[in-house]
Amino acid sequence: NERRKPLPLKETPFVSILMPAHNEGDILFNVVKEMTQLNYPNYEIIMINDGSSDNTGEVLRQLASMYDMVRVIDLKPNCGKANALYLGTLASKGEILVGVDADSYLDKNALRYLVSHFINENNGERVGAVTGNPRVRNRGSLLGKLQLCEYASIISLIKRTQRVLGKVMTVSGVCVAYRKKALMECGFWDRDMMTEDIAVTWKLEKNYWDVRYEPRALCW
Numbered sequence: 001n002e003r004r005k006p007l008p009l010k011e012t013p014f015v016s017i018l019m020p021a022h023n024e025g026d027i028l029f030n031v032v033k034e035m036t037q038l039n040y041p042n043y044e045i046i047m048i049n050d051g052s053s054d055n056t057g058e059v060l061r062q063l064a065s066m067y068d069m070v071r072v073i074d075l076k077p078n079c080g081k082a083n084a085l086y087l088g089t090l091a092s093k094g095e096i097l098v099g100v101d102a103d104s105y106l107d108k109n110a111l112r113y114l115v116s117h118f119i120n121e122n123n124g125e126r127v128g129a130v131t132g133n134p135r136v137r138n139r140g141s142l143l144g145k146l147q148l149c150e151y152a153s154i155i156s157l158i159k160r161t162q163r164v165l166g167k168v169m170t171v172s173g174v175c176v177a178y179r180k181k182a183l184m185e186c187g188f189w190d191r192d193m194m195t196e197d198i199a200v201t202w203k204l205e206k207n208y209w210d211v212r213y214e215p216r217a218l219c220w
Contacts, residue, residue: 029059045071048084131171135219135220177217
């Protein structure tokens, strides 16, 4: 089932990808290049410079001039990931928001897999969030190998089990899609907490929104 290619989507709603960045200037050119080549027709990329002290702001301005789909929000003070996501949401055009860490990029078909849940005729209108499947690319170090084991076995197994039971208890902040309406209803992210992904999942669940796990939506 998980090896199937994404089915053609009956509709492709506009998606806003939010990518907060703090001192990521060295890697942003490669990351954003990958993000502009996704197999999905309607999306924008909103890069949020969260008070970086390196050349992140300058790099983002260059990227915005290179790619029409890239927009930039430049925050002078460092306010944290949850606040950056919130400000990105205010500037977004899409009803579906996808949060991706700035040191990661989506697999070519990831958006198609994520969006399919929101437009699914089987209770798709109640889907508030769909968490993706992070995979580690830099596996040369011991830490990289440990992270690979953690993501591929422990985290994936837990989320698959929780989905079978009907309750995914936390989305993965590295790669997750939200329905903007659901975020508005539950008050968005808690901007005074480090674990914004856990807190927002519980708020969505308490407001009766369905939270799902899509293992085919890979994020590298």
